[in-house]
Amino acid sequence: MALDLGDRRVGLAVGSDGTDLVFPAGHIVRAKLAQDMERVLEVAKDRGAESVVVGIPYNQEGKLGPQAKKVQGFVRALRKRTGMPVYTVDERFTSVEAEGLLREAGRQPSRDKGSVDEAAAVLILRRFLESRDVEAGGA
Numbered sequence: 001m002a003l004d005l006g007d008r009r010v011g012l013a014v015g016s017d018g019t020d021l022v023f024p025a026g027h028i029v030r031a032k033l034a035q036d037m038e039r040v041l042e043v044a045k046d047r048g049a050e051s052v053v054v055g056i057p058y059n060q061e062g063k064l065g066p067q068a069k070k071v072q073g074f075v076r077a078l079r080k081r082t083g084m085p086v087y088t089v090d091e092r093f094t095s096v097e098a099e100g101l102l103r104e105a106g107r108q109p110s111r112d113k114g115s116v117d118e119a120a121a122v123l124i125l126r127r128f129l130e131s132r133d134v135e136a137g138g139a
Helices: 033-046 066-081 094-104 113-135
Strands: 002-005 009-015 022-029 052-056 086-090
Touching: 002 066, 002 113, 009 033, 009 113, 022 033, 022 113, 033 066, 052 066, 052 113, 066 086, 086 113, 094 113
Parallel strands: 002 052, 052 086
Antiparallel strands: 002 009, 009 022
16 A cells, blocks of 8 residues: 655555556544544554655755654654554655646646645555565566
């Protein structure tokens, strides 16, 4: 399962390592850290997730900015709360790419930010799966 963690929402996506198929899985409206964590873990359990991938929003120079540091804090808390592996992946520009994909599909991203977040989560999970394929010598 992948997370696109923002200040207002958490975009969700699920997929399979064996098939590389990735699907949007909705979004969670953020509340407090403990509540957000519980909801993420509940969705992970419901979806049968074996691991979680969280996008880290590095800045254009590839460094950690304030938002990336917040996300890293969430990742640390998530790792403490679950026995599942929690991975991170560079998510630079996934939201921009997600908005473009939604526009191509005839949707208006400005009217449905939750769709942007879940589309970004799909892109995060695809990046993660592709990076694992490359490491394993795949295409």
